[in-house]
Amino acid sequence: MEILRIDKVSLTLEGRQILKDLSLVVKEGSIHSILGINAAGKSSLAYLIMGCADYVPEKGKIFFAGNDITQLPLSKRAKIGITLAWQEPARFEGLTVKDYIMVGMKEKKEALIEEALHQVLLEPKDYLNRVVDRTLSGGERKRIELAAVYAMKPRLAILDEPDSGIDILALDDIIKLIKNLKKHGTTVLLITHREEVSEISDITSLMCSGLIVKEGETKDIVKYFKEKCVPCPTKIFPSQQNGEFRGGIIN
Amino acid sequence: MREDYEAMLKAYSEAGGTPDIFKNSNIAHLIIHKNKVIGKNLIKGLTIVPEETAWGIEINLKVEKGIKIENPVHLCFGVLTKEGIQEIKIKAKIEDNGGVKLLAHCIFPDAVKIVHKMDAEIEIGNDAYYEYKEVHYHGKIGGVEVIPQAKIKVGKNSHLLTNFSLLQGRVGVFDLNYETEILDNSSLNITTKIYGYGNDKIKIKEVGHLKGRNSRGLLKSRIVVKDEAESEIINELIATAPEARGHVDCVEIIQGNARAKAIPIVNVANEFAKVTHEAAIGRLDKKEIETLMSRGLDEEEAIDLIISKMLQ
Ligand SMILES: Nc1ncnc2c1ncn2[C@@H]1O[C@H](COP(=O)(O)OP(=O)(O)OP(=O)(O)O)[C@@H](O)[C@H]1O
Ligand SMILES: [Mg+2]
Numbered sequence: 001m002e003i004l005r006i007d008k009v010s011l012t013l014e015g016r017q018i019l020k021d022l023s024l025v026v027k028e029g030s031i032h033s034i035l036g037i038n039a040a041g042k043s044s045l046a047y048l049i050m051g052c053a054d055y056v057p058e059k060g061k062i063f064f065a066g067n068d069i070t071q072l073p074l075s076k077r078a079k080i081g082i083t084l085a086w087q088e089p090a091r092f093e094g095l096t097v098k099d100y101i102m103v104g105m106k107e108k109k110e111a112l113i114e115e116a117l118h119q120v121l122l123e124p125k126d127y128l129n130r131v132v133d134r135t136l137s138g139g140e141r142k143r144i145e146l147a148a149v150y151a152m153k154p155r156l157a158i159l160d161e162p163d164s165g166i167d168i169l170a171l172d173d174i175i176k177l178i179k180n181l182k183k184h185g186t187t188v189l190l191i192t193h194r195e196e197v198s199e200i201s202d203i204t205s206l207m208c209s210g211l212i213v214k215e216g217e218t219k220d221i222v223k224y225f226k227e228k229c230v231p232c233p234t235k236i237f238p239s240q241q242n243g244e245f246r247g248g249i250i251n
Numbered sequence: 252m253r254e255d256y257e258a259m260l261k262a263y264s265e266a267g268g269t270p271d272i273f274k275n276s277n278i279a280h281l282i283i284h285k286n287k288v289i290g291k292n293l294i295k296g297l298t299i300v301p302e303e304t305a306w307g308i309e310i311n312l313k314v315e316k317g318i319k320i321e322n323p324v325h326l327c328f329g330v331l332t333k334e335g336i337q338e339i340k341i342k343a344k345i346e347d348n349g350g351v352k353l354l355a356h357c358i359f360p361d362a363v364k365i366v367h368k369m370d371a372e373i374e375i376g377n378d379a380y381y382e383y384k385e386v387h388y389h390g391k392i393g394g395v396e397v398i399p400q401a402k403i404k405v406g407k408n409s410h411l412l413t414n415f416s417l418l419q420g421r422v423g424v425f426d427l428n429y430e431t432e433i434l435d436n437s438s439l440n441i442t443t444k445i446y447g448y449g450n451d452k453i454k455i456k457e458v459g460h461l462k463g464r465n466s467r468g469l470l471k472s473r474i475v476v477k478d479e480a481e482s483e484i485i486n487e488l489i490a491t492a493p494e495a496r497g498h499v500d501c502v503e504i505i506q507g508n509a510r511a512k513a514i515p516i517v518n519v520a521n522e523f524a525k526v527t528h529e530a531a532i533g534r535l536d537k538k539e540i541e542t543l544m545s546r547g548l549d550e551e552e553a554i555d556l557i558i559s560k561m562l563q
Binding site: 050075078083084095099 | 536547556561563
């Protein structure tokens with residue numbers, strides 16, 4: 001069964017077209033990777049699915065669990081089970097790690113907060129009362145972001161580069177956390193650059209210049225990505241040039 | 252008198268205080284309603300001499316040489332009627348090697364037309380400390396005019412910490428003026444947190460003079476104004492000694508038709524001193540709000556949470 005369907009959405013920000021007729025289907029219970037170079041539009045797609053204020057598509061529709069959510073505001077989307085681990089998470093003055101993780105939890109259980117912190121290798125007694133402000137390192141902040149998503153138990157977790165800023169030693173644990181999310185029934189839309197991370201996904205979509213250009217088994221897409229995309233030959237929308245891509249899903 | 256006492260305790264606990272403190276003989280306290288002392292407890296090494304004046308109280312406070320008062324001294328100033336004037340004059344002296352922490356509650360729960368003036372002159376010796384925390388509770392009408400003024404001199408190897416918060420009920424009109432100066436190896440830490448709404452008017456002027464070698468100063472303000480409220484914050488740090496370091500950190504959040512002004516003044520007259528400042532005025536950060544909304548909070552709930560944690 002599909003949990004998310006994006007149907008030919010276009011997004012323009014400040015006069016620049018960021019997403020163009022983009023379509024994507026995510027199966028419930030899967031780990032679905034989005035792979036793409038910098039500025040491909042991955043984060044913009046994440047914000048659009050989440051429903052952030054400026055990311056309203058001028059065309060196309062978004063369906064979640066069969067319902068049209070195109071007009072649904074951000075917090076309502078979160079309430080029906082969509083959440084986002086931000087690529088560069090916000091900092092808050094005075095808000096503790098415990099407060100922050102608790103925000104999204106339906107049942108505010110201390111044990112679950114601790115379990116979530118253990119998932120990202122942070123010792124609860126050292127972190128629960130730390131403030132989620134500038135005093136946390138980039139990597140610590142990213143881990144807390146993932147812990148918060150884990151504790152929320154969402155139906156769909158969009159993870160925007162969960163591995164960026166995470167050291168190589170902890171990478172395995174982040175991978176484990178993503179697998180655990182899936183085990184608990186969360187569908188994961190995984191935005192990443194790293195092969196080791198995308199390897200765990202059931203399916204991968206390759207994104208380029210605001211389009212999903214190819215979709216399939218992760219190893220095939222990664223191979224294609226390495227051979228054909230880097231360095232990327234396109235700087236403009238592929239559909240506007242005579243290249244291989246014509247837009248929409250090529251499968 | 253008894254009735255005033257009971258009423259003060261009730262208002263005190265509504266303003267977040269714990270009245271049981273006043274039963275503890277190890278904890279010094281002073282309770283003043285209008286110009287009457289209605290409760291008092293002293294402990295060894297601490298002298299507090301209150302004297303009634305026509306419109307208030309004059310307090311002489313002294314911490315003797317070498318005495319560090321362990322428990323915070325609780326002060327409670329209030330006017331429980333709708334109208335009135337209360338002028339508090341404090342002269343405090345912390346002798347060398349002495350130290351005290353004061354926790355003051357100023358409560359005007361039914362204020363319609365109340366003026367509360369506080370005039371403090373504080374002298375802190377060498378190797379000494381003075382920590383002063385003041386919490387205000389003004390009720391919902393906003394008929395209060397609060398004018399706190401302080402001149403504080405700090406000796407060597409000492410620290411001064413003040414923490415002022417006005418977060419419950421209306422502000423009314425608020426006009427604070429603190430002037431401080433500190434000598435070698437001493438530190439100064441002034442924090443002010445205020446939440447203004449309705450037609451509240453907030454004016455703050457804090458001056459820190461880092462006079463001594465290797466002195467440290469931090470002026471920190473967190474102000475939130477909404478509706479038609481206005482705020483103006485002047486934070487001034489003057490550094491005239493080598494190795495003096497100072498920082499001004501001012502954040503004002505505005506909502507609705509509120510207006511805010513921040514004037515950080517950095518005044519350095521020694522090539523080996525350094526003072527920095529950051530001042531930010533504006534709406535709350537959109538990303539912070541959206542982050543909390545992506546966890547299921549409504550926009551209002553997200554804003555309330557961010558503001559309450561920032562002001563805490
Ligand atoms: N608010 C905006 N206004 C105008 N252009 C924008 C805006 N936000 C993003 N863009 C542009 O949209 C394109 C896609 O940005 P996006 O952040 O979605 O890329 P990304 O694939 O997430 O990149 P990265 O791998 O670097 O995170 C970029 O060219 C970016 O400059
Ligand atoms: Mg991105």
